[in-house]
Structure formats: C-alpha cells, structure tokens
Amino acid sequence: KAGVTQTPRYLIKTRGQQVTLSCSPISGHRSVSWYQQTPGQGLQFLFEYFSETQRNKGNFPGRFSGRQFSNSRSEMNVSTLELGDSALYLCASSYRDSSRETQYFGPGTRLLVL
Amino acid sequence: TQLLEQSPQFLSIQEGENLTVYCNSSSVFSSLQWYRQEPGEGPVLLVTVVTGGEVKKLKRLTFQFGDARKDSSLHITAAQPGDTGLYLCAGAGGSARQLTFGSGTQLTVLP
Numbered sequence: 081k082a083g084v085t086q087t088p089r090y091l092i093k094t095r096g097q098q099v100t101l102s103c104s105p106i107s108g109h110r111s112v113s114w115y116q117q118t119p120g121q122g123l124q125f126l127f128e129y130f131s132e133t134q135r136n137k138g139n140f141p142g143r144f145s146g147r148q149f150s151n152s153r154s155e156m157n158v159s160t161l162e163l164g165d166s167a168l169y170l171c172a173s174s175y176r177d178s179s180r181e182t183q184y185f186g187p188g189t190r191l192l193v194l
Numbered sequence: 195t196q197l198l199e200q201s202p203q204f205l206s207i208q209e210g211e212n213l214t215v216y217c218n219s220s221s222v223f224s225s226l227q228w229y230r231q232e233p234g235e236g237p238v239l240l241v242t243v244v245t246g247g248e249v250k251k252l253k254r255l256t257f258q259f260g261d262a263r264k265d266s267s268l269h270i271t272a273a274q275p276g277d278t279g280l281y282l283c284a285g286a287g288g289s290a291r292q293l294t295f296g297s298g299t300q301l302t303v304l305p
Contacts, residue, residue: 084236113292123237123282123295136292170236181286182227183293185236 082107084173084186092192098159101189105152105173111135112154113183114146117168126169129154130176158191166193197221198285200296208304210272215299217283218265223294224287226259226266231280231298240268273303 085104093099105112114126125138129148146156152173158165168190172183198219207213217226225244229237241250243259243266250257254277256269266283283296 115295122297125292125295128292138292172236182239182242184239185229187234187236190234 084171084184086169086171086186086189088189089187090190090192092194093161094194095161095163097161098157099161099191100155100157101169101171101191103154103156103171103173103186105154105171106184109173109175109184110152111174111176111181112148112152113172113174114154114156115170115172116140117170117188118166123170126156161193163193166191198283198294198296200281200283200299202299203297204300204302206302206304207273209274211303213270213273213301215268215281215283215301216265217267217296219285219294220264221285221294222263223285224263225285226263227284227286227293228257228266228268229282229284231282237280237282270301273301275303275305277301278303 087102111130113128115123117123126140127134127146128136132148143159148154168188170185170188172185174181174183198217201216225242227242228240230240231237241257243257246261246263248259254271258267281299285294
C-alpha cells in the first residue's frame, strides 16, 4: 500500500505570494492533518479534515486554509506569504480519528519564503 | 492546553553508549506515540503505548509509559550511528482533539 505523498517536495516563493500544497493520504484513510514544523517551534498542528469537513483547527492566522476532496486528497493554502512561513509542512493521514489513532506522515513540503 | 516537554533537547553520544529520552506532561493521555524523523523526511512511527506502566521493547529500544499516563521514556541500548535522528513523542486523546507533539530530542551518535 502506497504511503502518504506530498507535492511539491520543495518550493521557493517570495513575500506576498500565495502557495498551495497537496497531500494524498494512504488509500482508505479519511482523516488528513496538516502540521508546520520549524526549528524554533517544533511540530505545530494546523488543521484536520475528515470526510471533506474541517474537524479541528490549530492556532494559526486565517491566511492558512485547507480543504479536502471527496477522494480524501487534501490541499492547504497559504496566502500573503511572510518570511516566517518558511517551514516544513507535513501532512499525516489516519483511518478515522487522528487524536486516537496512529498517524502516518508524508515526507513533507519544504517551503522557503524569500 | 496540553503540553509535552521532552528532554534533553540535544544529545550527542559515542557509538555503544546508552541513553534515555524523557517525555513529560501534566496532562493524561490515552496513548503515547514515539516517532523518529530523519532530515528531509516526515516522522516515522516507532511505537504506540496505551496502558499505564506498559513497557515495549523493539530490539535495542525500550519504551515505557508512566503509570499515570502522563509521561514516557525511550531508552536506547548500545546506540549506533543509524539511530541518529530527531525523536518525537506525541500524546493522543485527553482534552485535545489532535495529537500533541513534544519539542523533540535531536540525537547524534558518533562512530
């Protein structure tokens, strides 16, 4: 069974631009969670989607948004990029409830904002 | 807000030495997971512990869940350079509806 895939793997943007990252979960998994990882803050939860509905949201500004499609694939969007948005963005999938089940992580998208 | 504190933050040891990483919280978790992450990759699950007092062994790695399900430890025996990586603990359940991650322990094992 294929693992979680994320595209693109690397991305360079400039301040003020917007970016869309994509995540394909493990086949059969319906929950997709997004995390931001930085050296200073560690892994921080962004949001979780289950069956196309945002089920949980972390403490990030409204510039960070996401959605999930009927095939469970998910995208996250960051608008008006800031230098501080440079990070590794990780997607994780689980079968049902991400707060109680094992999450499987993708390799991440490394975003650099110049 | 649930918090998980990991210690130490950085650890550099020689091959063959033993080490222990700690993960502590004031909150109770229904389960606790340990991940290892290598540069440029996502975290990979090592183990999940669910019962207070539980001890799990995976080859040279021993994981323990505290009796009160508020803390956990990871002990590595005879560390090898291949053990190098970022070790993350993550608590599931409790009052938060998402996985709560610790700040991580960056382990470097020198040959």
